[in-house]
Amino acid sequence: MIPYGKQEITQQDIDSVVTVLQSDFLTQGPKVPEFENLLSVHTGATHALAVNSATSALHIACLALGLGEGDWLWTSPITFVASANCGLYCGAQIDFVDIDPDTYNMCPKRLEEKLIKAKAEDKLPKVVVPVHLCGQPCDMEAIGRLAKEYGFKVIEDASHAIGGQYHGKPIGNCEFSDITVFSFHPVKIITTAEGGAVVTNSKVLANKMALLRSHGITRDTAQMEGPSHGAWYYQQVDLGFNYRMTELQGALGVTQIQRLEQFIKARHYLANRYNDLLKALPVILPYQLENTYSGLHLYVIRLKLDEISLTHQQVFNALRENGIGVNLHYIPIHTQPYYQKMGFNVGDFPVAEQYYREAISLPMYHTMTVAQQDEVMQVLTRILAAKVQN
Template identity: 70%
Template structure:
């Protein structure tokens, strides 16, 4: 089976983890700050706060921005559920904005129209989570302009996008957002096994994020309510969580970051080959906005079903039967039973549903060989050739 995504672990990665295993620190040692600095330096951010997952990073990002009861969080339906759930964790209500039919990201025109209506109804969002689907950045300049006009905070969910660029600058520099979140799950571009990162340029937000990832506890006298009782003293000054990243994960991340540019460059090579090899098939191939340099976590094809006799499901299952480990990113969040209970209907976001009915993620990862890619293309041609 050729998987849709896969981590690359080399001897240098293994050596880095083994070195930590032999050290004095398995957690709360020097490797986490080193990994944080590596990410901050690469993306051009002032602060980076490592946590145990991108879901945790989204949660504390919303908390740091003051999201709570009576507030609204808006995001895209075409994302993993964590992009919306983080609002619910904070006691807020969640709504969605339909996608742009070309980029599959949150559509700024749809956002503006929804904001205009929400302003009349006094239900403007406090936080908008802009998801960089597949690694391609949203139109952040337009979203940031709307944030200034309507007064909401912006979180970039860049779980797919480390190493990508927007307007020539690395995603994560937070030029157009308050906080950016990365994921280091094994199928992502860089992995720490599990792990995430929140990056920001705001000193106060960074301080808050740092507190929230570790029980709301501080040993900094400047943040305490009275003088410490002694060198052992700490205070819980907020309600936080145990969202810390281990030294083992951070060591793997530091090692992986040294190959980030190579990882993304290879993905672009593979995408160009797919673009050429699949051009004559009844497929809509990924479109890249000229302002973006995608991290290319995923390569999503859309079936032109009017030109295919097989159904979406039949094509998907035929690919898996032939050893191509395809997937679908994502089932629109508003169609999940938990969200249906809130009143959402399938047809609330028609562009998202049209995408879902046609999309298939085909293999895309740094270690994918040309021969494996040729096999993916050959199987697709065989299936679609029979189906047209």
């Protein structure tokens, strides 16, 4: 089976982790800060904090921005459920903004229309979470302009997008957002096994998130109430969580991020090759927003179902049955049973639902060979040409 995504672990990665295993620190040592520094250097953001997952990163980002009961968080319906669940963790209410039919990201026009209506109803969001689906940057300048006009905070969910660029600058520089979140799950562009990070240019937000990721505990006397009792002393000054990244993960992150540019170049080579090989088939190819450079975590095609004999599900199943490990990113969140119980219905976000009926994620990972890509193409071409058997 050719998987849709796959990590690469080299001897350098293994040696780095083994060195940590043989050291005095398996957690809270020097490797996580080293990885955080590399993230800061790469993105240009002033502060970077590594955590144990992108879900944890989203959670503490929301809390740091003061999201709570009575507030609203808006995000895209086409993303993993964590992009919305983070608001529920804080007691907030969730809503969605339909996607752009070309980029599959949150549509700025739909966002503005929804903001005008929400302002009239006194239901403006406190936080908006645009998601850089597949690594393709959202139109952050437009979203940032609306944030200033309507007074909401922005968390970029860049779980798919490290290594990408928007207007010539690295995703994560937070020019148009308050916080950016990354994921380092094994199928992502770089991996720390499980793991994630938040980056921001705000020292206040960084300090708040640092507290939240480690039980709300500090040894910084400047954050304490009253004098320290001694060198052993710490205080819990907030209600936090154990969201820390281990030294093993940090060590892996250090070696992985050193190869990030290499990973992204390989993905772009494969994507350009897909674009050329697929152009004669009845599919819609990925669109690239002007003046952006995708991280290309995923390569998503949309089937032109009126030009083929098989259904979406039949094409998907046939690909898997022939050893092509395709996937579908994502099921619209508002159609999930948990969210339907909140009052969301099929039909609420029609562009997202149309995307779901047609989308398939083809295999895309930087170690994928030309021979493997050719096999994907041969199988896909044969399936799309098939006729329905009576």
